[in-house]
Amino acid sequence: VKETKSLFLPKLTVHVTNNLTGGLQLGVDCKDKNTDFGFRALHTGESYDFTFRPRPFIRRSLYFCSFSWITGFHHFDIYVETRDQDDCEKHCNWVVKESGPCKIKAGSIECFHWNPEVVSGDGQLSHTLNV
Template sequence: MKITNDLENGLVLNLHCLYKDDDLGVHALSKGDAFEFNFRPSYSGSTLFHCGMDWRGATHHFDIYDFILDQNRCNPDCFRSVKEAGPCLFNHDLDGNYEISYAWKSVV
């Protein structure tokens, strides 16, 4: 998994990812910097990595890897680009761009 800060105007992305009881720590990413970690999806299909992301004036949460949604899209690797509008997934099937984009989830 590779998560890259593609926020505009040089904003620093503060990233905090978790998997069950495994806390991957807080990482401050400057524009263009990336945080990488390795994992193997569980055989039960329940692998879910959740990340909190914030930058000046914004706080968001996103399931950065959900086995049910991403098992076929993240083969062999999973690359995410974080933008103000939402995170995007690198599309291995097309022309090598981050073309699968998601909106931020609403917090209730």
């Protein structure tokens, strides 16, 4: 029965909430390699949500977001299948602070560093995986 259940995983919703100090507005744009969920500007306490169906067999679901506010611009891998699958069954809840994003798990909060910015040989910024 367990194998059959894993064939049809339920959709998962990622919730990203603005927790910047001083009432700063947070710009959020999340995507994977195929789908861009679009840009939203969030006031303090507002959330950006997107929904997808994890791919358990290839274990490669990866969604990343760019975050911008008046004094900052960062990227973060908001859902990495190998990191998040055990904590996020139907919902994955994050709050974004100036210091980085924090995942809210059952009874605890786990905070992460922003993805490092990597400049490629042609001077372009490229995305690096933060696991």
